[in-house]
Amino acid sequence: MRRMTARPANAHQARLLRLLRDGGPRSRAELGDRVDLSRSKLAVEVDRLLETGLVVADGLAASRGGRRSHNIRLAPGLRFLGVDIGATSVDVAVTNPELEILGHLNQPMDVREGPVAVFDQVLAMVAKLRDSGVADGFDGAGIGVPGPVRFPEGTPVAPPIMPGWDGFPVREALSQELGCPVMVDNDVNLMATGEMQAGVARSVRDFFCVKIGTGIGCGVVVGGEVHRGTTGSAGDIGHIQVEPDGRQCACGNRGCLEAYFGGAALARDAEEAAREGRSPELARLLAEKGRLDAADIATAASAGDGTSLDLIRDGGARVGQVIASLVSFFNPGLVVIGGGVTGLGHTLLASIRTQVYRQSLPLATGNLPIVLGELGQVAGVTGAARLTSDHLFSPA
Amino acid sequence: MRRMTARPANAHQARLLRLLRDGGPRSRAELGDRVDLSRSKLAVEVDRLLETGLVVADGLAASRGGRRSHNIRLAPGLRFLGVDIGATSVDVAVTNPELEILGHLNQPMDVREGPVAVFDQVLAMVAKLRDSGVADGFDGAGIGVPGPVRFPEGTPVAPPIMPGWDGFPVREALSQELGCPVMVDNDVNLMATGEMQAGVARSVRDFFCVKIGTGIGCGVVVGGEVHRGTTGSAGDIGHIQVEPDGRQCACGNRGCLEAYFGGAALARDAEEAAREGRSPELARLLAEKGRLDAADIATAASAGDGTSLDLIRDGGARVGQVIASLVSFFNPGLVVIGGGVTGLGHTLLASIRTQVYRQSLPLATGNLPIVLGELGQVAGVTGAARLTSDHLFSPA
DNA sequence: AGTCTTTGTCCATTCTCAGGAAGAAGTCGC
DNA sequence: GCGACTTCTTCCTGAGAATGGACAAAGACT
Numbered sequence: 001m002r003r004m005t006a007r008p009a010n011a012h013q014a015r016l017l018r019l020l021r022d023g024g025p026r027s028r029a030e031l032g033d034r035v036d037l038s039r040s041k042l043a044v045e046v047d048r049l050l051e052t053g054l055v056v057a058d059g060l061a062a063s064r065g066g067r068r069s070h071n072i073r074l075a076p077g078l079r080f081l082g083v084d085i086g087a088t089s090v091d092v093a094v095t096n097p098e099l100e101i102l103g104h105l106n107q108p109m110d111v112r113e114g115p116v117a118v119f120d121q122v123l124a125m126v127a128k129l130r131d132s133g134v135a136d137g138f139d140g141a142g143i144g145v146p147g148p149v150r151f152p153e154g155t156p157v158a159p160p161i162m163p164g165w166d167g168f169p170v171r172e173a174l175s176q177e178l179g180c181p182v183m184v185d186n187d188v189n190l191m192a193t194g195e196m197q198a199g200v201a202r203s204v205r206d207f208f209c210v211k212i213g214t215g216i217g218c219g220v221v222v223g224g225e226v227h228r229g230t231t232g233s234a235g236d237i238g239h240i241q242v243e244p245d246g247r248q249c250a251c252g253n254r255g256c257l258e259a260y261f262g263g264a265a266l267a268r269d270a271e272e273a274a275r276e277g278r279s280p281e282l283a284r285l286l287a288e289k290g291r292l293d294a295a296d297i298a299t300a301a302s303a304g305d306g307t308s309l310d311l312i313r314d315g316g317a318r319v320g321q322v323i324a325s326l327v328s329f330f331n332p333g334l335v336v337i338g339g340g341v342t343g344l345g346h347t348l349l350a351s352i353r354t355q356v357y358r359q360s361l362p363l364a365t366g367n368l369p370i371v372l373g374e375l376g377q378v379a380g381v382t383g384a385a386r387l388t389s390d391h392l393f394s395p396a
Numbered sequence: 397m398r399r400m401t402a403r404p405a406n407a408h409q410a411r412l413l414r415l416l417r418d419g420g421p422r423s424r425a426e427l428g429d430r431v432d433l434s435r436s437k438l439a440v441e442v443d444r445l446l447e448t449g450l451v452v453a454d455g456l457a458a459s460r461g462g463r464r465s466h467n468i469r470l471a472p473g474l475r476f477l478g479v480d481i482g483a484t485s486v487d488v489a490v491t492n493p494e495l496e497i498l499g500h501l502n503q504p505m506d507v508r509e510g511p512v513a514v515f516d517q518v519l520a521m522v523a524k525l526r527d528s529g530v531a532d533g534f535d536g537a538g539i540g541v542p543g544p545v546r547f548p549e550g551t552p553v554a555p556p557i558m559p560g561w562d563g564f565p566v567r568e569a570l571s572q573e574l575g576c577p578v579m580v581d582n583d584v585n586l587m588a589t590g591e592m593q594a595g596v597a598r599s600v601r602d603f604f605c606v607k608i609g610t611g612i613g614c615g616v617v618v619g620g621e622v623h624r625g626t627t628g629s630a631g632d633i634g635h636i637q638v639e640p641d642g643r644q645c646a647c648g649n650r651g652c653l654e655a656y657f658g659g660a661a662l663a664r665d666a667e668e669a670a671r672e673g674r675s676p677e678l679a680r681l682l683a684e685k686g687r688l689d690a691a692d693i694a695t696a697a698s699a700g701d702g703t704s705l706d707l708i709r710d711g712g713a714r715v716g717q718v719i720a721s722l723v724s725f726f727n728p729g730l731v732v733i734g735g736g737v738t739g740l741g742h743t744l745l746a747s748i749r750t751q752v753y754r755q756s757l758p759l760a761t762g763n764l765p766i767v768l769g770e771l772g773q774v775a776g777v778t779g780a781a782r783l784t785s786d787h788l789f790s791p792a
Numbered sequence: 793a794g795t796c797t798t799t800g801t802c803c804a805t806t807c808t809c810a811g812g813a814a815g816a817a818g819t820c821g822c
Numbered sequence: 823g824c825g826a827c828t829t830c831t832t833c834c835t836g837a838g839a840a841t842g843g844a845c846a847a848a849g850a851c852t
Contacts, residue, residue: 038841066798067848158759222618229727233759240721325636331625363554363629434810462829463817
């Protein structure tokens with residue numbers, strides 16, 4: 001069960017491992033083109049990596065005009081586990097060393113049931129994945145939780161929507177259970193990491209990633225590194241005030257962004273509209289299911305329901321207003337929108353874009369793409385796997 | 397005139413130079429305590445630095461219980477020039493290698509007169525400082541301009557308040573005139589750099605620095621490095637919207653922060669209050685001087701003028717509202733307030749603090765100091781000198 | 793088959809760096 | 823004043839890092 005995965009001995013080896021992770025198997029010669037090492041040095045380091053078992057030989061590459069080079073790949077048995085705990089559901093996935101997803105489970109769950117219950121469920125899901133044969137053990141695991149995290153210790157800190165999790169030793173506990181190193185981060189940071197690894201943000205150095213799910217958060221990436229802030233609460237934009245003396249918010253303040261948009265507020269507004277008879281379409285869906293969520297609004301909107309479209313547009317304008325401020329402050333090269341509401345699709349995006357392009361200065365928005373995340377539900381688990389492999393593929 | 401200042405040959409030497417800059421002259425033994433090098437390696441690098449002339453021997457240190465160590469210091473003849481071009485005035489200063497200011501001049505100036513006129517004035521001020529004997533040449537110069545800068549090239553880019561400066565080769569031109577390397581940056585970034593070098597932000601890794609002068613800008617520091625953004629316009633918070641459909645702003649939008657606070661808006665509000673008879677105190681000052689500025693409001697406020705106090709409080713609330721949003725997003729370890737309005741002092745600060753502490757989440761604000769800058773008028777020139785010395789004290 | 797290119801390995805050489813030994817230059821207690 | 827002990831510097835040696843050249847292996851091309 002417990003694996004003693006080797007670690008690279010120096011920065012060169014770490015570099016090589018990451019190249020193999022992000023670019024897939026390569027020939028020794030191609031590796032040589034990418035790193036600034038002499039052929040002899042490269043051979044030495046590759047041989048050492050072969051000895052540790054982190055990489056394996058993989059046949060011969062095609063000729064580039066002369067002798068064929070030997071292919072090298074990361075040990076195909078390496079497995080990373082990614083866990084993404086949301087407010088109302090969990091995602092668990094297993095990846096291969098190139099961080100491609102081999103197996104993925106999603107289940108509804110209520111994070112308020114506390115860490116013990118949630119851990120039981122996560123471990124059951126992990127066992128199910130294991131039984132399906134994609135992995136028998138893990139070399140590293142990453143887990144995202146919907147709240148601020150003290151990153152070095154791997155513990156949630158004062159999470160507003162997760163009572164009972166404050167200070168819970170997530171890293172320690174999961175590491176015990178799985179027998180491998182564990183990294184813990186905010187779910188939004190992992191989403192940003194995921195989009196940077198395999199999604200729209202590949203090769204972008206400075207960007208942020210707004211996740212609109214039950215709540216609203218934002219992953220901030222500076223120079224290719226996640227910015228977590230002084231207390232680990234960077235990106236906590238759900239409680240930025242968008243309306244002075246506005247709606248009461250669960251946090252105690254008034255007029256917070258989350259009180260107007262995000263899964264909870266949206267569902268409430270939709271149900272209200274249905275009950276007040278402003279939208280026959282939503283009323284029908286409400287009667288059918290007993291409650292409404294973002295997906296229902298998307299359904300109604302695509303059926304041409306005006307009220308739903310208005311809800312999306314208004315929410316998009318609110319979020320856009322906040323994003324516009326942040327764009328002025330941060331001057332990113334990209335803004336990614338993700339989370340549960342991406343189902344609202346182009347209507348939402350158009351509304352956000354309009355607001356941002358109108359409110360920010362041309363220099364900052366001139367060449368600023370605002371796009372939906374590419375990875376959808378697997379962004380978080382992909383980011384979790386990436387976080388772990390970054391840790392494992394760094395000098396011990 | 398032209399100096400060929402040597403550059404460190406490697407990262408170790410660069411590290412040593414910065415230690416000597418920031419900690420002053422030290423003994424070889426003390427240097428050894430600070431860097432992770434063997435005695436022999438340290439001796440070699442120090443000897444090489446002595447050869448280049450960048451550092452010089454400086455007698456014997458006090459004994460620490462045994463043989464006395466030799467003191468080392470940066471070559472005392474090194475001189476850095478800092479230039480801080482504001483909207484309405486210029487600061488020019490000369491520093492020693494430890495970035496202490498040896499001579500400082502401030503003159504009113506209108507940046508809208510264009511780069512040629514401004515350059516003439518700056519060069520005249522430099523000549524005056526030279527004649528005063530504090531320097532006969534410079535090893536590096538830093539210059540700040542009140543607008544976005546394409547940092548690698550050292551040219552202003554689309555500066556809203558500086559028509560005629562767009563694309564002007566500031567670095568190139570100044571380097572020609574002075575015969576030394578020149579670095580160009582936004583004035584706000586330099587203020588942040590200055591406070592990090594010698595002010596309140598020493599030893600803080602993540603903070604931002606709001607400069608409220610004629611306009612409003614913000615220097616963003618992440619991990620001890622200035623974050624400039626994708627197009628160099630990071631920190632441009634003056635045109636964040638604080639009031640939907642609010643006052644018309646010079647930028648073309650409505651409700652911008654700058655339309656409500658900052659030197660220009662404040663002066664206009666004060667003059668209006670004076671003319672409308674809402675403040676006898678301001679009316680007296682206006683009659684006396686023909687126009688009003690932030691300093692007059694400070695005068696009136698400290699004389700107990702209610703209207704002036706209201707102006708400060710309202711403005712502080714607006715700025716605080718924006719800062720609160722940015723604190724949620726960025727989770728800094730410190731917020732510094734600087735610029736021309738620091739004269740408004742504690743009233744302003746209290747108003748900002750109230751707003752931030754009320755609107756941001758406890759985790760982000762729990763231990764967040766919001767303070768005035770320590771360096772006042774010399775923050776920009778100190779930052780300019782630091783920027784230059786960072787460049788000079790990095791491997792060639 | 794012969795030539796050229798590419799790749800992998802071996803080896804000699806150069807550098808870098810750490811740490812021990814020893815001497816230089818202090819302090820401290822008696 | 824003197825010996826014992828510390829601290830600092832220099833010198834030296836050995837281990838490892840890294841380079842680049844020589845050479846062989848393997849394939850492409852004529």
